Amino acid sequence: MISKFLPAPGTPRVLMFATLVNTFGNGAYLTTSALFLTRSVGLSPAQVALGLSAAALAGMVLTTPMGYLADRRGPKQVQIVALIVLAVCFTGLTQVRELWSYVLIACVIAVADATVKAANGAMIASAVPQAERVRTRAFIRSTNNAGIALGTLAGSLPLLLDTRAGYLAVLLGNAVTFLLAAAVVTRVTAVARMSIPAGAPRMVALRDRPFLAFALLDGVVAALYNEVLSLALPLWLIAHTRAPVALVSAALLVNTIGCVTLQVWASRGTHTAADAVGVARRGALVVAASCVLFGFSAGQPSWLVAVLVLAASTVHVLGELWLSSATFAVVFDLAPDWAQGQYQGVHQTGRQIGNMVGPPVITALVVGWGAPGWSALAAIFAVAGLTAPHIIRWGLRQASRRSAAATCPAAAAQPTALA
Template sequence: MRLLPEPGPARTLALSTLVNTVGRGTWLTASALFLTRSVGLSVAQVGLGLTLTAAVSLLASTPMGYLADRYGPRGIQLAALVASAGFTAALLTVRSFPGFLAVGMAMAVADAASRGARGALIAGAVPADQRVRTRAWLRAVTNVGISVGAVVAGFGIAAGTRAGYLTLILLDCVTYLVAAAILLRLPSVPPVPAPTHGPRLIALRDRPFLVFTVLDGLMSVHFGLVNIALPLWIAEHTTAPEWLVSGCMLVNTVIVVLFQVRASRGTEEVAGAARAARRAGAVIAVACGLFAASGGVPTPAAVALLLAGAFVHVVGELWHAAAGWGISFGLAPAHAQGQYQGAYGMGMQLGGMVAPVVVTTLAVGWGVPGWLLLGGVFLLLGLLVPPVARWAERTRPDAPVAHPVPVG
């Protein structure tokens, strides 16, 4: 399997993403330890800070996507990457919780701008029938980049010194700048004229799309099953060895890298994507049942059930991701791809914010009944997506009359 797609805009986007996510992987791996051991923050302060910055990113997503539509997504993406490099460098000076919060919120706004611009950039630079496939490539290389970054971060963490952590932060800064330089090879996507009448942030008034966004966001809680609930479940409720946590994560990462592009086939249109969402809900429900069954059984059976659950879960994850891309691209008006992609991202962020509480309370706290309840919820969410998608397609607004907006 190739690591990058065919030459062209998709390859440029994938290469930029690969470089950027290596840096992101180093920061994600080392951030908690840097903030507690080097900056001196408490665990509670780190948790509160990450929650607040996530909320800022969520609120900024749609407005930042609107800016990408109005001023051109490539320019906004480049500005977001350069700004992210600067804000990341500012972490070198952080010595207190207020300082961390200020830098973290600035980074959150830049990250929101980058996400919205990336969606609009894909919509403008890639043919419509290749958009979902391109997103699938980007997700595959993201997993590779983060994995490489995690390995690199291990060396800085092993050093256990402030200099080691600062080196990792500087590496993250460099990857932002290199990713921006690679994007300069991408042809500029012109800004879309603003509508002459009516509201600007139409994505936030599009009820069917917002309902889909909420459903998709709630479905994305399943990402917390493998990286939050499963480690605790294996350690506290099964006889399986704790190293199996890494085994389950490896199953997830390898399958995403190898099969995300293939799993996106048939989701280029809204109807096909909605069917994939329905399949995803059913398959993730089965995975929850397998995880539940692993509790209180002999070790060989527990290991087999957990690995089977991890495999089944990642199949649902592949379909869920592809379905979200197909529906979000398909429902977005041509003049508002940026803000619609930003709004779609709000659902994923919402899911990420509630996942820790939901999966630890139900799967770990309630045990088998909690796993089964979660499975039922995912099944229901998947079943609701097709009728909501049909409702959204029936109510698509006509393209508005627009006038050019001066840029500069």
């Protein structure tokens, strides 16, 4: 009976437990990081923002090469090393006293964190049958959300104490969880290192135009739907309603419960990029509908705002789950078996670009335009939902030509095969 609530034994289950361990520590750190850096280290909010921007840039530049390294050296080994590096970095944060040491460590953390994600995806692609990849990735995402939620609760006590000792305990505790996660990953069966086929470019993912387009679109869409509840909603409630800001906590609770309990359900029937075409469209349009519901709360009584916010949050999480399932299928299916790591890296780079673009777009629309801003945000999701199927089909055609070129020397000479 319990097996219904767990991925398959072996690599999928081991990766799930490793994820639970290290995201628990991450959740605690994310809860306390802003106050630690400003109140304990003494950095200004502008300096913290500078460090985060530098980290995002480092991640964008280096994540794909690290994914390439995971393919060449083996994702298990690369993931273990990256987890150990993260443990060292979070231990090093306890000694930060000025801006530049923080910037350096933040950059290494960003690259190592993205490397863990890319290697994790490559390991699933190599060790799990194609029909089970998306389901396994859905279990990982559910566990990720559960771990962060539990870690957030654990981090609330040091946050309330607001002491340097409490913040340092969180940092060292997070470092320990990375070491424990690395120890768990050692139990994964190692997969073979991938060699580059003769005549294929080393960084094939960077020459795959449809995949680059998908990674960018998906990165922006994911950043926007992630910021709807954490950024847009609180700003909206403060600026355009009289409802209590506590509604944000209720909306986030709805989202967390949905992501933890329904992600595997939402992934059913989505195994390939072809399956993802309709799922991606549906997910984006459903998120668009949630934005319309949020916009309807303008000027309404507090009780009606609460009803609309909770209804919109429920609709939002369903769209988010379908979008995530579609993304898993596309990333796994469009990548050649020998380049799963670098494709995962390119996808992470798209997410990092989206994380830079999303907050200012959300703020400008929702705070600057009010209710029409929610309609504009809904239009962005709708356009993305109608565009994604065309990009996915383009990627499928590209993958088909690449596969044909790999089996036909004459076709391999055609530049379109790797354009």
